[in-house]
Amino acid sequence: MKKLCLVLFVCFLLACQNNTPDEKSEKTPSAPLPTEFIEELWYKNSLLYSVDVEVFNDSDNDGIGDFNGLTQQLGYLKQLGVSTIWLAPFQPTPNQDDGYDISDFYGIDPRLGTDRDFAKFIEQAKQHNIRVMMDLVTNHTSNQHPWFRQARQHKNSPYRSWYVWSNERPKKWDKGMVFPGVQKEVWSYDSVAGQYFYHRFYKFQPDLNMQNPAVLQEMRKIIRHWLNKGIDGFRVDAVPFLIEIANPDFDPEKPAHQFDIINQLHQYIQWHKRDAILLGEANVDPKEQEPYFGKDGQNMQTMFNFFVNQHLFYALATSETKLLQKALQDTRTIPPTAQWAHFLRNHDEIDLGRLSDDERQKVYDRFGPDTTMQLYDRGIRRRLAPMLGNRQLIDLAYSLLFSLPGMPVIRYGEEIGMGDDLRLKERLSIRTPMQWSNARNGGFTTNSNPVRPVISQGPYAYTTVNVATQQTDSTSLLNLIRRFAQLRKECPEIGWGNWKLLDTGSPHVLAIRYDWQGRSLLMIHNFSPQPQNCQLNTGYKAGSKLINLLTKTNLMVQSPASQHLQLPGYGYTWYRLAK
Numbered sequence: 001m002k003k004l005c006l007v008l009f010v011c012f013l014l015a016c017q018n019n020t021p022d023e024k025s026e027k028t029p030s031a032p033l034p035t036e037f038i039e040e041l042w043y044k045n046s047l048l049y050s051v052d053v054e055v056f057n058d059s060d061n062d063g064i065g066d067f068n069g070l071t072q073q074l075g076y077l078k079q080l081g082v083s084t085i086w087l088a089p090f091q092p093t094p095n096q097d098d099g100y101d102i103s104d105f106y107g108i109d110p111r112l113g114t115d116r117d118f119a120k121f122i123e124q125a126k127q128h129n130i131r132v133m134m135d136l137v138t139n140h141t142s143n144q145h146p147w148f149r150q151a152r153q154h155k156n157s158p159y160r161s162w163y164v165w166s167n168e169r170p171k172k173w174d175k176g177m178v179f180p181g182v183q184k185e186v187w188s189y190d191s192v193a194g195q196y197f198y199h200r201f202y203k204f205q206p207d208l209n210m211q212n213p214a215v216l217q218e219m220r221k222i223i224r225h226w227l228n229k230g231i232d233g234f235r236v237d238a239v240p241f242l243i244e245i246a247n248p249d250f251d252p253e254k255p256a257h258q259f260d261i262i263n264q265l266h267q268y269i270q271w272h273k274r275d276a277i278l279l280g281e282a283n284v285d286p287k288e289q290e291p292y293f294g295k296d297g298q299n300m301q302t303m304f305n306f307f308v309n310q311h312l313f314y315a316l317a318t319s320e321t322k323l324l325q326k327a328l329q330d331t332r333t334i335p336p337t338a339q340w341a342h343f344l345r346n347h348d349e350i351d352l353g354r355l356s357d358d359e360r361q362k363v364y365d366r367f368g369p370d371t372t373m374q375l376y377d378r379g380i381r382r383r384l385a386p387m388l389g390n391r392q393l394i395d396l397a398y399s400l401l402f403s404l405p406g407m408p409v410i411r412y413g414e415e416i417g418m419g420d421d422l423r424l425k426e427r428l429s430i431r432t433p434m435q436w437s438n439a440r441n442g443g444f445t446t447n448s449n450p451v452r453p454v455i456s457q458g459p460y461a462y463t464t465v466n467v468a469t470q471q472t473d474s475t476s477l478l479n480l481i482r483r484f485a486q487l488r489k490e491c492p493e494i495g496w497g498n499w500k501l502l503d504t505g506s507p508h509v510l511a512i513r514y515d516w517q518g519r520s521l522l523m524i525h526n527f528s529p530q531p532q533n534c535q536l537n538t539g540y541k542a543g544s545k546l547i548n549l550l551t552k553t554n555l556m557v558q559s560p561a562s563q564h565l566q567l568p569g570y571g572y573t574w575y576r577l578a579k
Contacts, residue, residue: 039275040274040275041337041339042083042131042275043084043233043277043279043301043302043339043407044339044407044492044495044496045407045488045489045492045494045495045496046083046084046131046407047081047082047083047084047407047408047409047410047485047488048082048083048084048085048086048133048279048341048407048408048409048410049077049080049082049084049085049086049409049410049412050086050088050346050347050409050410050411050412051070051085051086051087051088051412052065052088052098052099052347052412052431053065053066053067053069053070053087053088053090053112053113054088054090054098054099054109054111054112054451055431055432055433055434055444055451055452056069056070056073056412056433056434056444057069057070057072057073057434057436057444058444058445058447058450059072061445061446061447062111062445062447063445063447063448063449063450063451064111064112064445064450064451065112065433065434065444065445065451066111066112066113066117067090067108067112067113067117067118067120067121068113068117068120068121070121071117071120071121071124071125074121074124074125074128074130075128076467077128077130078128078129078130079482080415080478080481080482080485081481081482081484081485081486081488081489082130082410082485083129083130083131084130084131084132084133084232084233085125085130085131085132085133086133086134086135086235086279086409087132087133087134087135088135088347089102089134089135089137090108090109090112090118090134091103091104091105091106091107091108091109092104092107092108092109092110093109093142094142094144094204096142096202096204097201097202097204097205098427098428098431100135100137100201100205100237101140101141101142101143101144101202101204101205102137102141102142102145103141103142103144103145103146104145105138105222105225106222106225118229119229119230122229122230122231123230126230131232131233132230132231132232133231133232133233133234133235133277133279134226134231134234134235135234135235135237136222136223136234136235136236136237137237137238138208138219138222138237138242139200139201139207139208139237139238139241139242140199140200140201140205140206140207140208141205141206141208142204142205143203143204143205143206144204147159147162147163148163148206151163151193152190152192152193152197153192153193155193158214161209161212161214162208162209162212162214162215163197163198163206163207163208163209164197164198164206164207164209164246164247165193165195165196165197165198165248166187166195166196166197166198166247166248167195167196167248168196168248169187169189169196170187170196170248170249172186172187172250172251172252172253173185173186173187173196174186174187175251175252175253176200176251176252176253176255177200178200178201178238178241178376179201179202179376179426180376180377180378181375181376181377182376182426183201183202183203185203186198186199186200186252187199188203196248198246200238200241200252201238207241207246209246210242210243210244210245210246210258210261211245211246211247211258216261216264219265220264220265220268223265223268223269223272224268224272227269227272227273227276228272231276232273232275232276232277233269233276233277233278233279234269234276234277234278234279235279235280235281236265236278236279236280236281236300237281238281239262239280239281239282239292239300240255240257240282240283240284242261243257243258243259243261243262244256244257244258245257245258257291259291259292259294259299262278262280262292262294262299262300263294263298263299265278266278266294266298266299266300266301267298277301277302278299278300278301278302279300279301279302279303279304279341280292280300280302280303280304281303281304282300282303282304282306283304283306283307283351283353283354284306284307285307285354286307286327286330286331289303289331289334290333293334293335293338294335295335296335297335297336297337297338300338301337301338301339302338302339302340302341302407303338303340303341304340304341304343304346304409305331305340305341305342305406306351306354307327307330307331307354308324308327308328308331308340308342308404309342309343309344309350309351310327310350310351310352310353310354310355311323311324311326311327311355312324312327312344312397312400313350313352313363313367314355314359314362314363315510315527316366316367316388316393316397316527317362317363317365317366317367318362318366319508319527319528319529320507320508320527321507321508321509321510321527322507323359324510325501325510328404328405328501329501332405332499339406339407339495340404340405340406340407341406341407341408341409342401342404342406342407342408342409343401343408343409343410343411344384344397344398344401344410344414345383345384345411345414345430346409346411347411347427347430347431348379348427349375349376349378349379349380349381349427350367350379350380350381350382351378351379352364352378352379352380353378353379360378363380364380367380367382367387367388368380368381368382368387372422373422375426375427381420381422381426381427381429381430382420382422382429382430383413383414383417383418383419383420383430383460384397384414384417385414385417385418385419385460385465385477386419386420386459386460390570391477392529392569392570393529393570394417394477395477395480395570395572396525396526396527396570396571396572398477398480398481398484399484399525399572399574400510400525400572401484402484402485402487402488402494403488403491403494403512403523403525403574404494404512405494405495405499405512405514406495407495408488410481411430412434413432413434413435415477415478415481416435416465416466416467416470416476416477416478417460417465417477418432418434418435418455418460418465419455419458419459419460419461419465420432420455420460421453421455423453424452424453428452431452432452432453432454432455433445433450433451433452433454434467435454435455435462435465435466435467436466436467436468437462437466437467437468437469438462438463438464438466438468438469441454441462442454442455442456442462442466443462443466443467443468487549487550487574490549491514491521491549491574491576492516493514493515493516493519493520493521494514494521496516496517497514497515497516497517497519497521498514498515498516499512499513499514499515500512500513502522502536502537502538503536503537504524504534504535504536505533505534505535505536506526506528506532506533506534508526508527508528508530508532509524509525509526509527509528509532509534509567510524510525510527511523511524511525511534511536513538513539518579519576519577519579520540520576520577521574521575521576521577522536522538522546522574522575522576522577523572523573523574523575524536524565524567524572524573524575525571525572526567526568526569526570526571526572527570528569528570529569529570530569531566531567531568531569531571532566532567532571533564533565533566534564534565534566534567535562535563535564535565536562536563536564536565537560537561537562537563538557538560538563539560540557540560540563540577541557541560542557542558542559542560543556543557544556544557544577544578545557545577545578546575546576546577546578547575547576547577547578548573548574548575549574549575549576550572550573550574551573554578555575
């Protein structure tokens with residue numbers, strides 16, 4: 001009841017505050033949001049940093065990153081502007097899928113440290129005022145998990161019903177695969193069990209049966225365990241598959257879903273820690289997004305905006321913003337207490353599956369022309385810097401990331417423009433060790449056998465691309481992203497305000513206006529390598545002054561309906577309306 005009251009009250013306040021300055025509410029400004037509400041909805045304006053402990057920083061020189069190594073770099077992350085760390089899976093694992101095949105949900109992978117090391121990391125993160133989220137990978141387990149090993153050994157085992165089985169091979173045994181071209185089926189025969197078992201992902205990752213109340217109870221137990229250890233939220237892996245109703249007769253390409261599972265998780269988490277959140281990985285069509293958030297925000301607080309991400313890369317590849325603008329409009333309607341998470345790169349391939357064949361091919365032609373750069377018949381397995389290959393375009397992309405309506409997310413190494421290693425299989429190409437300096441193995445480890453090869457050749461070799469070098473270069477990508485992160489903190493309108501797209505008169509220019517509590521921002525980005533002349537209908541009064549937040553220069557508004565502006569190729573600017 002307390003949470004429902006909070007949601008309703010915040011909805012009311014946001015509705016009052018999100019009128020634009022030229023509306024009647026300007027004469028009667030609303031009261032600011034209470035501090036406790038802003039703190040509870042911290043994800044509205046947080047910078048999320050994605051970390052894989054295994055490849056981030058090795059403190060004991062065994063070649064593998066660890067929690068002590070991550071703790072050593074908290075000062076670096078704080079200086080970068082990070083307010084929340086998202087940890088990739090760190091539990092015990094056979095490591096057949098880079099940790100996403102978990103064999104013990106309650107432990108720490110001994111390669112990465114001890115319980116004491118984890119506790120020290122959490123304590124130090126709190127002292128740096130950095131929240132910590134973790135992956136919740138409960139759609140499946142490793143086939144080495146004791147639950148599955150007992151389930152397959154004994155038909156009468158209580159764990160047998162924790163998984164999804166079939167006596168006969170289902171008709172749709174080879175439909176709905178997550179990794180087409182690599183994965184061959186979603187139902188595999190287990191000779192020990194004498195039955196087929198269901199697995200959305202690889203064969204060594206059997207799906208848990210979410211129709212079993214005992215499994216749901218165990219998932220809540222896992223969540224409580226990590227909340228008690230100081231975790232502030234969960235990035236929920238593969239949400240549509242987690243909540244699908246799987247059985248031998250279902251169609252994996254058209255599954256039914258149990259959205260009440262998300263609601264129950266939301267309530268359970270906030271019962272134990274009121275400001276903890278769920279961040280959903282759900283690559284769904286905008287028409288399907290409402291039940292994931294919940295009509296009144298009662299399900300996921302945040303979700304990755306895959307739909308905008310795909311159309312953003314189309315805009316970067318073609319210089320055309322029409323489809324990106326449509327994607328932003330198509331995904332704009334979410335509950336007032338919810339938030340999108342925007343990203344450029346994550347730990348997976350760039351999924352272009354929701355583009356048309358022609359649109360996807362245009363992105364391939366520009367950013368992944370070689371088949372070795374492509375993956376799963378839908379995506380590109382490259383880091384951002386080598387893919388865009390142009391510093392001006394990279395700067396534009398990051399300016400856009402920090403100015404989109406949502407929470408920005410950065411993958412480790414992207415802040416220095418790390419490269420990729422296409423010799424590594426599948427998604428491992430973008431999961432190479434962090435490059436700290438030009439020392440051996442990029443300063444990641446002094447061990448001669450790092451857990452994964454450090455990029456040591458070509459323009460993205462650690463001798464050229466590393467943190468230490470960029471820290472002393474005022475023009476580096478690292479320092480640019482630090483400035484964007486600081487600027488974003490000074491612009492709460494982006495996370496809290498109402499926004500609208502403005503007509504620019506150019507197919508290559510995207511303009512977004514934000515309004516919140518009598519404050520207003522104007523963000524403008526030119527996706528073309530050629531200079532563009534724009535005519536903006538800003539809605540601002542003639543004679544108003546716009547302050548350029550990047551250059552600290554001023555621009556006078558000539559007319560509310562026709563503001564002329566010229567942008568250089570790949571140019572961008574952030575304006576604030578002076579009071």
